[in-house]
Amino acid sequence: MHTIVTLHDVRHWTACRSVILHPGTVLTSSARQWLAEHQVAVQIAEADQHATGERVGQPMQKSELSSGEVTQDKVIDREPVSVPQGAARETDLLRDDLQADASGDAAAGMQRAIITVLGKDRVGIIARVTSLLAAAHVNILDINQTLFGDLFSMNMAVDISAADVPFAELKAAVEDAGVELQVKVLMQRRAVFDYMHRV
């Protein structure tokens, strides 16, 4: 997220002692001067800090302030940091969409995937797939099975947020099981269905 900070922005930061800005942020000369005059320390975050740090763009916690006279609360009251919202906004928007589509079964923090099994019916398909999922700490949220004559079809909604193996490995494992069972197994992130079928 690239941003430009003007004097107009920093004037809202009177209550801050220290501000961390998004990587690549550029300040105008007047903004820099104002911050120096008001003894507000400015740090431009490193790129990786941006990826994980919720605090980027937010005033630092009270404990991190060099002097305790200014609190974070004061700052938040004024909603001062209009600067680095872009990236966060966009993600929020996506998350909102997914939650809206989840018909109530999703809570924040879930990572849902859909497993589809197609093929000739035989004993032990569900057992094989579910035991594999259980071993990997994947929670099954919903399961739906139908038979069209001989053709076995199963859709399974799972939450992989607690899984102890990465998505790609899990996908490979269930697909390998499919080869063993002579059925077709697919594993896809849920979002692709949400995006395709929900406007």
Added chain:
Amino acid sequence: MTISAQEILETIRMIEVENFDIRTVTLGMNLLGCARPRANEAAALIRDRILDHAARLVKVVDDIQAEYGVPIINRRIAVTPIALLANALAPGEECAELGRALDESARAAGINFIGGYSALVEKGYTLGDQRLIASIPEVLAQTETVCSSVNVASSRVGINMDAIRVMGGIVKETAELTQDKNGAGCAKLVVFANVPEDNPFMAGAMHGVGQPELVINIGVSGPGVVLDTVRKQRSRDLGVLAEAIKRTAFKITRVGQLVGQEASQRLGVQFGVVDLSLAPTPAVGDSVADILEAMGLEKCGAPGTTAALAMLIDAVKKGGAMASSYVGGLSGAFIPVSEDAGMVRAVEQGALTLEKLEAMTAVCSVGLDMVVIPGDTSADTISGIIADEIAIGVINHKTTGVRIVPAPGRHVGDVVDFGDLLGSGPVMPVNRFQCSDFVNRGGRIPAPLHSLRN
């Protein structure tokens, strides 16, 4: 073919009585070759390159002026958007140094404005764009001749509201840094939608990326000549009037074409375009507002003004397009308040408001131009004004720009003077209701449909 005495007298009358002139011969210049990681090295190359060409430009244009007896008011230079060069700068190097190099070389060569301290950010910032935009207030405060422009939107990609939010702050900061000159720094800063990359007129001139190494673009003028035409057609209907304006525009533009061809040949530089814009000056009789009033409006800004302006500019374009092989740039009517004596009068008498001006820009170029507003107008409100004007351009597939001066410490009714070139204008009232929450949403407004046009 012989020229009649009447025709000779008509030309002389145009020049002597009706202020006809060629407003500018602008040399567009590629500076991409000057990109260097060290600002001082890039600056040195920029200075060499500009000085090399500028001296010849001034000499050739002076000669043409003398030989043809047509006043050519300005010799100007437009350069590659400097943000492109800023991308090459190493971290910690100052972009402003490139701006100062433009100023030094322009002044040394006797050029009064140099355009291209610019960035095109309709879809987002590169690192160079960011560094350039952040340095605009400083550069406009420290230099005299440098003009800056930022394209924040286009009909193809939509409106970058993050950039518009930032530009509100940049305009405000520029005004504050040039407080001693009533915020005149803002008179050299335009925020554009659909910026033309071959515009010869300041403050929005630049040498876009699709342009050749060097190019000559001509800006013609002549509101006074058109005014005289309108006055002669006093009781005729608007169809007849449009026809008369077309003929006049043809004659004016023809001279622009001639000057452009000559300059291009003598400099050995490709001829770009003639920009057909009617560009007023603070001089009496050189006013677009006067033309509108001569068409039958009591004051510019009265009901009917938008229609009159639409007809005027359409006729100018039709006549001009016939007269020149290449037409480009802005090619519309400029309605800069402070640079047009008739506009100033209309504002002072309460006939012309910011809102009416905005409506007028929907039918002509180039947007809200040289509008002075109270110094205490907030950055967010300025962003809101910019957003409105930009939206008109994006939806109507045309260029619009905003050149607005929040004159520090000045209030509605004060008259603010920016010097000879930029004129003086009354401070116009701004709608007092807030738009901060809208502006601070940021993001990008998606591009409009290119069909279903109503």
